[in-house]
Amino acid sequence: MMTTKDEPNRVPGGGVQRIDAGRRRVTxxxxxxxxxxxxxxxxxxxxxxxxxxxxxxxxxxxxxxxxxxxxNALAAGLSSKRSNLVAVVTGNLKNHYDSEFVGKLVRQLNDLGKLPIVIGGTSDSIQDNDVLEALDYPLDAIVIRAGSVTVETVRSCLKLQVPVIVSGRIFDVGNVDSLCCDNNAGSEMAVAALFESGRKNIGYLGGDPGLFSEQERCAGFIAAMRRRRLEPVVMAQSDFSFGGGYATGLKILQGSRRPDAVFCGNDAMALGLLNAARETLGMRVPEDLSVIGFDDIEMSGWPCFNLSTIRNPVEPAVGEIVSLLESRFADPARQGQTIRIVPTPVLRGTH
Amino acid sequence: MMTTKDEPNRVPGGGVQRIDAGRRRVTxxxxxxxxxxxxxxxxxxxxxxxxxxxxxxxxxxxxxxxxxxxxNALAAGLSSKRSNLVAVVTGNLKNHYDSEFVGKLVRQLNDLGKLPIVIGGTSDSIQDNDVLEALDYPLDAIVIRAGSVTVETVRSCLKLQVPVIVSGRIFDVGNVDSLCCDNNAGSEMAVAALFESGRKNIGYLGGDPGLFSEQERCAGFIAAMRRRRLEPVVMAQSDFSFGGGYATGLKILQGSRRPDAVFCGNDAMALGLLNAARETLGMRVPEDLSVIGFDDIEMSGWPCFNLSTIRNPVEPAVGEIVSLLESRFADPARQGQTIRIVPTPVLRGTH
DNA sequence: GTCAAATATGCACACGTGTGCATATCGAGT
DNA sequence: ACTCGATATGCACACGTGTGCATATTTGAC
CATH class of the missing domain: 1.10.260 (434 Repressor (Amino-terminal Domain))
Structure with missing residues (x-):
């Protein structure tokens, strides 16, 4: 007989609540x-x-x-001037740096009592349409991660009186706030570390050349080399991903002009190149090859990698964003600010 | 003289848009x-x-x-029955599986024209307060990742007529939809693989025992062992993180009863244990030790790890969530459904 | 030219809240 | 007993939209 009253696997608590068909929110x-x-x-x-x-x-x-x-916040927000909604536009959460960044930002916004609407998540394509949909709501602000959005969309935000904060690039338009790592200084630190290890045949592995950080890091690298009267052995382009770093790394290391050191535009590519060198080509790092990355994502500190890198610190960046938000709320019309986050070298075992 | 009109580093486009102090949204x-x-x-x-x-x-x-x-969506949503807002409650985006999960979910929600409000981000603590804040808005639905929220909060959602989808555990209350990996089957696959490799001294490295998946995976492991008349060599508890897996892994592998194989409750811990074994203890995997993880996060496929694992597929899970959402919109009062996602073994080089 | 159907447009209401304003009540001090 | 300030409460409006309803205009067929 299956007529027992016991229902296994039920969460305790009784008073089962249900959704009534026609029922609306209590007013x-x-x-x-x-x-x-x-x-x-x-x-x-x-x-x-x-x-x-x-x-x-x-x-x-x-x-x-x-x-x-x-x-009902919808009704309240109608006359009130604050909706507590903040849009966060991110490129690709598969990117470990962005993922960590968004995670911390979301947390801090929650603590501030703001509700972060996340746009993007996956896919590297521009997110303009989705942003426009979010703009249907009167946002308190919108935080945009570099490369996710066109200038046109930023202009739309400003037109709707939505304060904009761009992270990852300098954006000198209207009263937009910008936040960006001092990539120049970072590249200089990387080249300095390699140089002091006695490396002279240094190569560069960059990401998508359309991205602001890539442009700055690449230019910074070239300047740092020139300062030491060095010529880059190889300049390669990839896509800021582990897989890209691996594939392009293989090419570089099997090419005619083999470098004895490679500076990578971010850690994901550096780890990819590291895998290509050690696992696939059987090279020893740092004996045969030095590798330095950029960002200092979590994995770089894992024992098997122990990657030397330039830390682009997330915590301070997110803190600055929150500060910018608050001062913007205090004075919506204030001049846009530009903040440079200072990176620090984290010299581990790959150089 | 600094009176030049040139302003370097400006984004081109002219017609600089600004935020006017008193100006409100155009009506x-x-x-x-x-x-x-x-x-x-x-x-x-x-x-x-x-x-x-x-x-x-x-x-x-x-x-x-x-x-x-x-x-203005605020005003429109007031009378309309759809707000297009969907809350996504996640435990900790530092967890790579959750991070990938949220990324894909956000993307799909965007494609559906929904605006995902993300709650959590960092911190493993329960997010009840933040969820309540989000509930001030009339949400179209709320997607909750296991362990992030108490039963009380779920009840609050239902009371406010907000459809709830729980992912990562079975939640048999009211008309809540649940979605969960078939952890039992997964554990069986793992033990089967180790057994067929000739391993007999198998240990288990679990995560937070308060979490549903941990309970199921652990129970599944024990059942699978019993089925083969095997006794676990060691049962260890950690926290589902790389660091935890590393630290606890060291203990296990240096303990009195050394296993020749370890099944880990997720990939992060498996990678941590792998590092402890290879880098710190100088063991050879899989010669001296077999390791199998659970989830199949991106890093597990990297050449240096090449981890054998049980894939808990993200794409189908997210797809099911979207389907559940749509059918819930069609019939808000329908019975809650429970869906089991079938895992598949991904046998690489660590067993 | 007539009439009906199809199309276009404005009025006014509902949606649910916060709050200014006017008024009512209360307590205390002289 | 009288007055004044403090506290409490209800009315009514504003917030910005979508849409039902009634009406005005156009179209098409004979």
Whole structure:
């Protein structure tokens, strides 16, 4: 007989709640009716620093609890000037640096009481359409990760009075705030470290040349080399991914002009190249080859890699973004600011 | 003299847009005034399948373009039944599996025209408060990753008529939809693979025992061992992280009862243990030790790891979530469904 | 030219909230 | 008993949109 009352695998707690078909969200009106007060009183009971008698407030909150009432932010945000919605546009969360970045940013926005609407997630293509959809809501601000969006879209945001913060590139338009690593300094640190290890035949493995950081890091590399009267042995282009770094790394290391050191535009590619060198080509690092990356993602610190790299610190960057947001809320029309995050060399075992 | 007009490093495009201090969002009223029509006409011009003459529509859209008008979703969503907002509650984006999961989910939601509000990001603690804040908005649905939220909060969602989808555990309450990997089958596959490699002294490295997947994978492991009349050599607890896997891995491999194979509750821990074995203890894998993980995150396929693992496929899971969402929109009151995602063994070089 | 059907347009309401304003109630000090 | 300030409460409006309804205009057929 299967007529037992026991239902295995059920989460305990009883009072099973269900979604009623036609039922709509409970409104302040209904709470007021149940508590026997006016609707205004209900609103005031949920607003800090409004006049409501202690006793009535208790009764109202109780009724609200029973009915499961929560003020509707849609309605409130209509007249109010804050929606608490902040859009975060990111290129590709498969990119480990971006992933870490978005994770921390989301956390901090949550702590600030903001609701981050994330756009992008996967796919490297430009996200303009999705951004426009988000702009249908009156956003408190929009944080854009470099390369995810066109200038046109930024202009749309400003036209809708939505403050814009761009991270990962300098964006000198209107009163947009920009935030960017000092890539020049980073490249200089990398070349310096390789140079001091006695390396002279240095190559460069870059990412998508359309991206701002790539342009700066590449230019910084060339300048740093020139300062030491060195000529790059090889300049290669890839795509900022592990797979790309691996494939292009193979080519570089099997090419006619073999470098004894490679500076990579980010850590993912550096790890890819490291794999190509060690696993596939049987080279010894750092004996046969030095490798330095950029960013310092989590994996770079793993024992099997122990990658020397230039740290592009996430925590301070996210902190600055939050500061920029707050000062923007205080003065929406203020001049746009440009902030350079200073990288630090993290010299481990691959150079 | 610094009075040159040139401003270097500017993004080209002219017509610099700024944020005016007191300025508010452009309203349909203003567009109507400029185009010389009624406000209703403006609304209809922006609504598909509404009666507006071709000529008037053109004029309205032109005026809207000039003024930079976009319908305010806040106001629209007030009477409409869809807000297009979907909350995504995630535990910790530092977890590579979750990170990949959220990335793909966000992308698909974007494609569906939904705006994903991400909650969590970092920190393993429960996110109840942040979820409540998001519930102030009338969400179309909320997707919760296992372990991020209490039963109470789920009940709050249902009370507010917000459809709930839980991923990563079975949640048999009300009409909540659940989605979960078939962990039992996965553990069986892992033990089978180790057994067929001739391993008999098999250990287990688990994550946080409070998590549903850990409980199922652990129980599945024990059952699979029993089926082969094998006794686990060691049962260890860690935290699902690389660092945890490394540290606990060291202990296991230096303990009195050394296993010749370890099945790990997820890939991050497996990679940590792999590092401990190879780099720190100088062991050969798979000669001296077999390792099998769970999930198949990107790094597991990297040449230097080449980890044998049980794939907990992200793409199908996300696809199922989207399907559940759509069928829930079609029938909000329908019975909750439970879906098991079938894992597949990905046998590489560590067993 | 007539009439009906199809198309176009404006009015006014509903959506759910916060809050200014006017008014009512209460407590205390003289 | 009277007054004044503090506290409490309800009414009504604004927020910006979509849409039903009634009405105006055009189209097409005979």
């Amino acid at each position: 302040a009106e209904e709470v007021a009716r149940l508590a026997g007060v006016s609707r205004s009183a209900v609103s005031r009971a949920h607003t800090r620093g409004a006049y409501v008698s202690r006793e009535k407030k208790r009764k109202i909150l109780e009724a609200a609890e029973v009915l499961g009432y929560r003020p | 349909a009223e203003e567009v109507a005034r400029l185009a010389g029509v009624s406000r209703s006409a403006v609304s209809r011009a922006h609504t598909r399948g509404a009666y507006v003459s071709r000529e008037k529509k053109r004029k309205i859209l032109e005026a809207a373009e000039v003024l930079g008008y976009r319908p």
